[in-house]
Each structure stands twice: as C-alpha cells, then as structure tokens.
Amino acid sequence: MKHRAMRKRAVIGAVLALSFVAGACGGDDDDASSDTAAPDATDAPAGTDAPVDTAAPSDTDAPADTAAPSDTTAPADTAAPAGDSPCLVSGDAATGEPIKVGSIQSKTGPDDFSSSGQGAKAFFECVNANGGINGRPVEFLLEDDQWTPETASQLGAKLVNDEAVVAMVGSSSFVECGVNEPLYESEGVVAVYGTGVPRECFHSKNISATNAGPRISALGIAQYMVSEYGAETMTCISQNIPNTGEWVCTGLQEWGETAGVTVRTLLHDPANPDFISIIQDAVSDNPDAVIVMEPAGLTVPLLAVAEEQDLGDATHWGGPTSQYLAGFPETIGEYWWGRYDVQAELTTIDNTSPDNQAWLATMDEYGEADDPRDTFSQAGWLAAKIFTDTLLAMDPEAITREAVTEAIQNVKAYPSDLNCGDWYFGPGDRHNSNHAGRIVTINDAGEYELVQDCQEHADPELEDVLALEESEGLGG
C-alpha cells in the first residue's frame, strides 16, 4: 500500500510538471513551407500611374486624405515596369532562377496573425505569373513560428543560413523580431516587415515594418477618445507579454502624462479564462474610455463579457487595427454597433484608391477566398510590393543578399496610398516610418465607417525617429 501511495505521488508530481511544460508548447505544427508556384502566363500592357491620393469610403463624410504621396528616391518611380496585373508588373510567367525570400508568421497559437504573409504570398504569386522580377520568380518561403521564440529562432536560422534568402518580407510575428534581429544584423539581412507587433520590431536596425505597430495604434485610438469624447481617464487592457502589452500601455501612460490624461494599465495572461474579472476590473475606476489592446480573437470574448455585464454605455470602447477586419462587427454582435471605435494603421479596406484596389484584386485573383481582407494583409502586400519594386530596379544577375540589403536600406520615401505617409527604411538604428492612421467606427448598421482620416499619432518615444526623418529627408 505504501509503495502504491508513493508511486501515485510520483505520478502526480510528474503530471504537474508535464502539464506546465505542455502549456508552453503552443499549438500544432503548421509550418509547411509555401513556395509560390508560377501560374499561367498573362500578357500585360504597360502603363499605370503612380497612386496619388486616398479616397474616403463613400458612406462617410470624413475629410479627404491629407497625405498624398510625395516624391521618392525609391526604385518605385525609377524603373518599375508597369502592367495591368494587380501587382503592377507585366510579362510571361517567370522561369528564371528563383529569388529566395523568407517570411515568418505567428499563425498557430493564441491567435492567427498570418494574414500579412498571405497578402505577401498573393502578391508574389501575381509577380511570378506576370514576368517575375525581370524574369526571375520569387520563391517565397512562408513559415509559422507558432508564437514560440525557440521555433522562431530555428526558422530564422533555417531561412537565413540554410535557405540563404536575400531578404525577409511580409513577416508578422509576436515573438520573432527580438529573437532574430541579431541574426539579421550579423548576416546582413534586412526584413521588410508586414506586421510588427512587439517593441523589437520597431527598435531594430535591420527591421522596418509597413504597419505602425500596436503602440502607435493604441495612441491613435486613445487620442481619438480625447478629441471626440473628451476622455480624461482611460484603462488600457493588454496581454502580459514582454515588450508587447506593457510597451503598448506604457506608451499611453507616457503620452497621457504630457496630455493630461490618466491612463491605467491592466495586463492579463492571454490563457486565463477569467474574462469577467478583467472587464469588471477595467471599469472599476469608472474610466472615460477603455482601450482593448487585443487581437481580434481575444477581443470577441472580452466584449461578450462586457455585453453580459451591460457595460457598453458605461464608458467609451475602442481598439487597435487588429480589430479592423471583415466579420468582426458581425461576430461581436449588434450590441456593439454604434459603440465601438477602431484605429486603422493602413487605409480603409474599401478605399477606392489605386493601391488598395490593386491589393483587393491581387487577393481575389491570387489569394484564397478565406484569406482575411484586413490591415495586416494590406501590410504584407505592401511589403512585398516595396521589395519587388526595389529589386526591379536592380540588375537581375546581380541580386545578392548584400545588394538587396543595400538597395532596401536606400529606400528613403516609398509612396503608397495604403499609408498616410511614405514608407522608408533609411539609415536609422531603428525604424517606424508609419506613425499616422485613421479611425473607423462600427456604425449602427454594423459597418465600419471612416470617422477620422489620416492623422499623426503623437508618441513621446518617436522623438528620435522624427528627428532622423527631418535630418535625412526620410518619408513623405
């Protein structure tokens, strides 16, 4: 009997240890590399104009776009051949030596953050079907880090060392930037990021994202809460993930100190099911606004709890661009229609501007039907476009990692109507070229409606970035 009891205790101990190890394991393995196959050839005549402005959706009375793309030193307006394909290149299906490009996504895990990679993948498939990069197709190696730093590190080594990619394009990860930045720097690889999330994505020498990042997005919606509702107190809800949740909410606090707004940070473990406590705690100080800095997947149950508690009118509610995607208003339900505002880091999904229409057409023609049409998809598409346009200006026989890195770093102003200003990589030790955005509200009909067009989002942490833009003539 004694022996059995002892054995049982051993089992319990082992099980408890295993359970906590398993909890760190993340999701399933879904990191199949995805090489873009070149579809059938298409003929495409030349002749497209560079995008000039962003039109507001027709169902809004928002002001017209404020930031028309400026002149650029980027290859975009120097040598990019134009075509009538949605990716704006032309020619027969590319058959030359492939150009290897890597991309890492946080797909499986607490939330699926892979739409940036899907946007980039669709763009490269379009490029490959329409002449490639001066005849050379892009071999796009798309990987899933499963929200796990160890996996992200292994994938970084695989892509950079084993596959010898010339650059990373359209990545979107919660964990990858910090893990792989030293590798990128030591190996001379640049990453034209699609969706940067943690702080490291915006504080690294070799990474520059097309999106603004969650901190800027949070500041955008918070500043809207002040300008629109006169908010003086706020609660920022986010996940207790290092250099993500705290960095974002601290940004609100730092800005709040300069703007006379009191901001409280409420961090939580993303796996904890105690959503009622989070919401009850968020409103316990009667804040004027609650900023829900969560991925869309986690926002849904949080708002469901707030609806259960009938807190929709207790304060003003809003969130970042991760909540700007088709199906979100319908999923959170009618209760929130007319009660929820969202910041958009790139242009509105239904904008009729040229690049946005090209993105939509690319996704329709080369993406999957269920690929999200959201800001992150736009960001990945734009990253792939910037990369492609840059390489189109190069000698196709001279496309090496070193040459690509130099060319990308020399992009000082890349115009696109997807962004409020011009994207750049430039010479800085860190990059955050996108620091303006738009605000949409979920109106009474359950549709996103633009209520504030391009607006700079103030962030005390951006001082060095703005100073470099000024001195180097970066951006638009």
Added chain:
Amino acid sequence: MIAAITGTNLLTFLITGLTVGGIYALSALGLVVVYRATGVVNFAQGAVGAIAALTLANEFIGKGRPEALGYLAAIALAVALSLFYGLVISPRLSRRDPVVRAMGALGFGLFILGFCGWRWTARIQKLDLPTDEWSFKIGEVTVTLTRALVIVLALVVTVAITAFLNKTRVGLSMRSLANDRELSSMIGVDVRRAETVAWLIGGVIAGLSGILFGATKQLDAASLTFLVIPAIAAAVVGQLKSLWWTFGGAMLIGVIESELTNFRSIAPYKDITQLAVGAGVILLLQRSRVVSFIGADR
C-alpha cells in the same frame, strides 16, 4: 498597488471566481474519472472538447442544420474520439511508464488541435448558446445561465459520478482499478469494461465542457485545448482520485485567481495560483520522501 478592497469588490470577484472555478472543475473531473479507471492522465480532453465546440459552431449553428442535432453530434464526436483513444491507442501504451502514457494522450490532443486548425480557418469565431439569453444578477455581477450551468454541471457530475462509483458494479470495478490495477485484474475485475465506461464518461464530460467553455471563453482550438493545464492543478488537489477534493480545489483556484484582481501589482501574474496550489499540495503529500519520475521512492 492594492485596489480599494470593499465588500462589493470581494463579492464581485468571488462570483467571477466561482464561474471560473466551475470551468476548471468540469475539466478536472473528467481527468480524474479517466485516470482512476485507466491510469492515463488524459491531456487530450481539452482538444476533444474543442473539436466538439468547433463542430457545433462551424457545421451546425447558422448552417441550416438542426441545432439540436448539432449538440448531439458534437457530444457523440467527443465520445467517439475518447473511446477511440481509450480502446485503440491507449492499450498499446498500457505497459509503459505513466509519463509516456500521458504524453501519448497529449500527442493525440495535438493531432486533434492540428485537425481543427486545418478544418476551420476562421480567425474570429463565437459560439452563442440559447442559455446565454437568460441571466440573473448577484451583487454587481450579471451571471448568464450558461455560466451558472457550468457550476451546476460540475456539481452534478461530482455527485452523480460519486454515486455511480459507490452504487454500481462497474463503479466498484473502477474503484478497484484505482486502488490496484494488477490485483484487480487477477481477481477477475473486468478491466476492459470499466475502462470503456470511464472513457465514455470522459468523452461526455469533454464534449459538454467544450461546448460550455467555447461559449464562455474564447472559441479557439488552442485556447480550449490547453484549458486542461489549470484543470491538472485541481485534479492534483484531489490526488487524481477524490472527486469532491478536485471540485473544491478547482473552486479554490478560481476564487483565489479572481480575488487577486484586487491586488493590481500582482494581478497580471495571478495564473501562478495554479502552480502554487498544485505544487503546494505535492509538497504536503510527499514530505520527507524523495520521488522520481518513474514512481519509485528511494
């Protein structure tokens, strides 16, 4: 920093803690029932529940198919998967170390998780149950019927399975197996039958809990799969044997976690409650003993 701890706050987070404790309890009870009869720590339980919830949400609700059929199909799928693992895969590991058997179940759970990710790709999903429409208020907290059902169901399962184990012949066999598997089989206990019943009960609990958790938590395969982790801590409180201690442990963990919300400086780390309670119980149980992973004391 400590939030203003008032009677209202204490009551509010007591209520929210009980609703979370109900989730932990239901998961943990399923684990204990299966472990008692089979010796397997069923790490796949969360994944089995997840596939049930996702099947209901994606294949039935709003798809023009009878919703009642959807509930039945979801639970039937959970039972089928549970029986498949218990009767086809698990016996092949029956002579292996307990840790290996647990890892086998975890592997099965990860396989189901992968299938869910492949089959249902929607980034945002929600499962609305008819019971979400009814609610009542306790203090400052509105409790939906779904959340109340989780607690009630956990209590009912505890009472019903306790009665089943004490009053039926199969229950007697399961208790016998829990005490000594080898001796039980030598004296003629029908091991196969007892294990089948245990996996069946585990499947029903997994299916029901998956649906209820999918409606009260995030409807996401990974999130529901790894809900088994806090359940383990509650099961440890019951030493993987006592249903009532397991129920109590789950409620205690839920309430402590929730009440920690009052202490804002440590609230972001309140998940450590699960580890603290689980590890604390183990330390209490094996004072002055050395335990190894193969189960032998030195």
